[in-house]
Amino acid sequence: MAYETINVDIQDHVCLIKLNRPEALNALNSVLLGELCAALEDADASDKVRCIVLTGSEKAFAAGADIKEMADMSYVDVFTSNLFADTNNRICAIRKPIIAAVAGYALGGGCEVAMMCDFIIAAETAKFGQPEINLGVVAGMGGTQRLTRFVGKSKSMDMNLTGRFMTAEEAERAGLVSRVVPAKKLIEEAMGAAQKIAEKSMLTSVAVKESVNRAYELPLSEGMLFERRVFHAMFATEDQKEGMAAFLEKREAQFRDK
Numbered sequence: 001m002a003y004e005t006i007n008v009d010i011q012d013h014v015c016l017i018k019l020n021r022p023e024a025l026n027a028l029n030s031v032l033l034g035e036l037c038a039a040l041e042d043a044d045a046s047d048k049v050r051c052i053v054l055t056g057s058e059k060a061f062a063a064g065a066d067i068k069e070m071a072d073m074s075y076v077d078v079f080t081s082n083l084f085a086d087t088n089n090r091i092c093a094i095r096k097p098i099i100a101a102v103a104g105y106a107l108g109g110g111c112e113v114a115m116m117c118d119f120i121i122a123a124e125t126a127k128f129g130q131p132e133i134n135l136g137v138v139a140g141m142g143g144t145q146r147l148t149r150f151v152g153k154s155k156s157m158d159m160n161l162t163g164r165f166m167t168a169e170e171a172e173r174a175g176l177v178s179r180v181v182p183a184k185k186l187i188e189e190a191m192g193a194a195q196k197i198a199e200k201s202m203l204t205s206v207a208v209k210e211s212v213n214r215a216y217e218l219p220l221s222e223g224m225l226f227e228r229r230v231f232h233a234m235f236a237t238e239d240q241k242e243g244m245a246a247f248l249e250k251r252e253a254q255f256r257d258k
């Protein structure tokens with residue numbers, strides 16, 4: 001399918017989605033958000049895709065929601081359309097793993113979309129921030145909620161109240177990103193990680209994603225019960241038999257998603 005504001009490429013079971021509005025530093029307008037959700041849903045439904053990488057340009061992953069599009073909206077407009085609820089819900093409903101590969105600015109909605117992915121690999125050039133306060137608004141897609149869970153109250157307050165940007169190094173130290181790599185190697189590293197995931201059993205990847213995400217929603221005892229039940233359920237799969245047999249026979253497992 002042809003898109004206006006994103007590029008989509010599938011290689012070796014990995015779907016690479018590149019945000020492509022260079023004239024606006026990939027600002028997230030309604031067209032881009034609609035196309036992004038549609039591309040993610042297509043990838044989620046496709047037999048050819050086992051993992052997704054979401055990236056932007058060297059200068060910007062995304063500089064936030066499109067300010068030009070929002071500037072004249074009224075309270076009734078944003079309340080009635082439930083602005084950004086659909087994006088959040090659709091991205092969070094994707095079952096296959098999504099890696100955000102971030103270079104340059106990931107600000108406001110850009111940082112928030114990166115946090116909706118399953119983990120973030122950052123180039124040394126990445127800058128994260130929730131500068132909505134400078135526009136007279138609070139974050140609207142998780143900047144006060146997900147960021148607080150990633151980095152804790154003090155740093156989240158600092159980011160949301162001052163609007164300052166965090167470097168990749170600080171973001172890694174704070175637990176927002178999983179690894180920092182040289183800018184030139186960003187896509188190679190993210191595609192390499194996605195390739196590793198693509199080689200696993202899809203049943204297990206989906207179960208891992210669901211289980212880790214429950215940690216955000218449940219008290220520990222309920223989360224532990226959920227994890228244990230999922231762990232037990234995996235014993236009903238052929239992939240569990242294959243994975244354990246392959247280990248004992250000292251060979252690579254051949255998973256069949258069964």
Ligand code: CAA
Binds near residue numbers: 067110
């Ligand atoms: N929306 C719309 N357009 C944007 C944009 C945004 N969020 N960010 C950048 N642009 C546009 C600029 O208007 C400019 O376009 P023109 O050439 O037509 O004027 C172009 O992208 C290049 O930007 P700059 O000239 O500003 O580039 P710079 O290198 O000097 O600065 C920057 C880069 C620091 C990222 C700066 O562009 C900036 O501060 N952007 C806004 C960041 C921001 O406030 N994001 C939060 C948005 S609100 C939000 O996201 C709400 C939410 O929680 C969902």
